[in-house]
Amino acid sequence: MKKDGNSSSSSSKSAPALKGVKNESKLPFWVEILFVQIGLPDNWLRTFLKSRKRTKALISENKKTLQLIFIILLATVYIDPVIKNARLQGQCVEGAKQYLKSNNLIKSNYKNNEIELALALRFCSGGEL
Known part of the structure; x- marks a missing residue:
């Protein structure tokens, strides 16, 4: 024991x-x-x-608020390149239109805005004047 x-x-x-x-x-x-x-x-x-x-x-x-902020931030980051590209395209078109007007490169008898715009878009997309 x-x-x-x-x-x-x-x-x-x-x-x-x-x-x-x-x-x-x-x-x-x-x-x-x-x-x-x-x-x-x-x-x-x-x-x-x-x-x-x-x-x-x-x-x-603050979980819900932080999730909302994250989604807004993500959407902004996603959309920003699209907006930037559109802005740069618009600046290119305006510059090309001014160049066409100043050098009288439009050979058409109809010097209207549509032809200028079409030629400017073609130039900005990689085409020739």
């Missing part, structure tokens, strides 16, 4: 020791590298962790 008592007491002694090892958490790799290996100040870590906590709270509170 004594053996049973000793075995239970030895297992109870080893259990708390193992329990402490299990509860011991490992540091994230970036904390290990930056603050342990390199030796950055501890107050930077505290500041970073507080900012991270506040940022997570802000994101969770």
Whole structure:
């Protein structure tokens, strides 16, 4: 009977020791590298962790608003090249029309805006005058 008592007491002694090892958490790799290996100040870590906590709270509170902002930003980035191309095409057409008017390059008897526009568009699209 004594053996049973000793075995239970030895297992109870080893259990708390193992329990402490299990509860011991490992540091994230970036904390290990930056603050342990390199030796950055501890107050930077505290500041970073507080900012991270506040940022997570802000994101969770304003999730719908942030999603809407992201969609608007994505749409703007998607549409911007189309708008830029249209603006540059319009500038090219206006410049070509002015060049046609100043050099009298329209050989048609009908010097109307449609012919000037057609020739300007042809020039801006890579054609010849």
